Amino acid sequence: MQDKILTEEHKMFKEAVENFLKKEAVPHAEKWEKDGIVDRDIWKKAGAMGMLCMDMPEEYGGMGIKDFRYNSIVTEAMIKLGVGGPGFVLQNDVMAPYFETYFTKAQKDKWLAGIVSGEIITAIAMTEPDAGSDLVGTRTTAVKNGDHYILNGAKTYITNGILSDLVVVVAKTDPEAGHKGMTLLLVERGMEGFERGKNLAKIGMKAQDTAELFFRDVKVPVENVLGEEGRGFYYLMHNLPQERLSIAVGAVAGAEQALEDTLTFVKERKAFGKPIGKFQNSRFKLAEAQTEITIARSFVDECILELNEGKLSNEKAAMAKYWCTEMHGKIVDDCLQLHGGAGYMWEYPIAKMYAGARISRIFGGTNEIMREIIGKSMGL
Numbered sequence: 001m002q003d004k005i006l007t008e009e010h011k012m013f014k015e016a017v018e019n020f021l022k023k024e025a026v027p028h029a030e031k032w033e034k035d036g037i038v039d040r041d042i043w044k045k046a047g048a049m050g051m052l053c054m055d056m057p058e059e060y061g062g063m064g065i066k067d068f069r070y071n072s073i074v075t076e077a078m079i080k081l082g083v084g085g086p087g088f089v090l091q092n093d094v095m096a097p098y099f100e101t102y103f104t105k106a107q108k109d110k111w112l113a114g115i116v117s118g119e120i121i122t123a124i125a126m127t128e129p130d131a132g133s134d135l136v137g138t139r140t141t142a143v144k145n146g147d148h149y150i151l152n153g154a155k156t157y158i159t160n161g162i163l164s165d166l167v168v169v170v171a172k173t174d175p176e177a178g179h180k181g182m183t184l185l186l187v188e189r190g191m192e193g194f195e196r197g198k199n200l201a202k203i204g205m206k207a208q209d210t211a212e213l214f215f216r217d218v219k220v221p222v223e224n225v226l227g228e229e230g231r232g233f234y235y236l237m238h239n240l241p242q243e244r245l246s247i248a249v250g251a252v253a254g255a256e257q258a259l260e261d262t263l264t265f266v267k268e269r270k271a272f273g274k275p276i277g278k279f280q281n282s283r284f285k286l287a288e289a290q291t292e293i294t295i296a297r298s299f300v301d302e303c304i305l306e307l308n309e310g311k312l313s314n315e316k317a318a319m320a321k322y323w324c325t326e327m328h329g330k331i332v333d334d335c336l337q338l339h340g341g342a343g344y345m346w347e348y349p350i351a352k353m354y355a356g357a358r359i360s361r362i363f364g365g366t367n368e369i370m371r372e373i374i375g376k377s378m379g380l
């Protein structure tokens with residue numbers, strides 16, 4: 001975010017978050033990447049530091065301030081320091097709005113303090129082997145049977161899939177009713193019939209666990225419905241703009257870091273007797289990157305302020321997600337090229353950035369779906 005949209009409190013929080021990550025996350029990043037998962041410990045430390053679900057009420061340990069700038073400070077710091085492994089951004093930006101808006105008092109009392117302290121790790125399970133972009137094609141079913149539902153189905157590509165203790169599962173409670181028959185159920189670690197598949201091997205974001213989840217006749221008590229039965233699809237649609245803005249925030253931060261690293265590299269590396277940054281092609285590529293990042297930054301900051309005011313439209317969030325992630329992809333590609341062979345080596349941060357950036361055009365709704373949303377808002 002630009003300094004001009006941050007107050008002194010934001011700046012102090014930013015410094016504290018960066019210092020925390022440098023001390024507690026950066027030294028472990030390589031190990032987490034090799035393990036394909038982070039230690040649970042980092043979640044509890046982050047909770048104690050106050051960087052999880054800051055917008056939750058103070059009585060549950062949050063700051064009670066609804067201000068997406070705090071969320072974005074955490075996202076940007078994690079991306080810039082190359083420690084995207086812990087799924088804090090999912091808990092803060094994607095999950096928190098569900099808990100804040102749809103948890104009953106009893107659900108809040110049961111789980112919220114743990115979610116804020118990092119004792120409870122959460123996940124959202126929408127995608128299935130046969131249903132991704134087309135959520136209405138969900139095959140997972142939950143059949144009501146007295147005081148519980150019987151849940152059956154399989155989910156895939158679930159972030160925090162291995163570590164999660166509480167999973168919001170999208171299921172059909174009325175398969176004939178299309179999007180009106182979808183319900184969100186809270187499935188807890190240890191429920192009989194809830195199993196996890198393997199931690200999936202990815203081309204990037206290797207320190208973050210992504211897994212398949214299986215539900216075989218899982219008995220989910222009716223108290224574990226999130227919100228109302230049959231309203232799941234509406235809740236998902238309502239919360240997706242914030243998720244998409246979060247991805248755009250990460251994309252701009254990632255592009256900025258790629259540019260910063262590449263500037264250092266091209267000033268040092270020499271070819272034909274001069275730094276490679278002095279070739280016109282290098283100057284042009286980096287000038288284009290700087291220009292696009294500056295434009296994206298303004299737009300995304302505007303979206304953050306609009307989200308804070310409850311005015312961010314679905315289509316504007318889709319524009320931010322689609323445009324910033326395409327820009328990010330192009331910039332990391334150009335920056336990798338400027339690194340030459342070194343850019344292809346995993347030990348160079350630009351290689352990790354290149355692989356990591358690729359996902360943001362796919363998750364949170366693919367960029368094709370973003371264009372559909374924008375096109376429909378134009379009456380097409």
Ligand SMILES: Cc1cc2nc3c(=O)[nH]c(=O)nc-3n(C[C@H](O)[C@H](O)[C@H](O)COP(=O)(O)OP(=O)(O)OC[C@H]3O[C@@H](n4cnc5c(N)ncnc54)[C@H](O)[C@@H]3O)c2cc1C
Pocket residue numbers: 123124125126127130131132133134156157158159160202205210359362363364365366367368369372
């Ligand atoms: C690392 C990672 C983490 C993820 N985390 C989560 C998570 O935590 N929870 C979760 O539920 N999911 C998660 N996902 C899943 C992700 O959201 C989906 O992969 C994504 O929504 C696309 O769905 P799909 O893979 O089924 O692709 P498909 O929907 O099969 O799409 C395949 C291609 O077809 C295109 N396409 C589909 N429909 C249209 C259309 N109408 N018009 C034009 N083109 C179209 C798509 O754009 C895409 O290019 C994650 C995925 C990854 C890789």
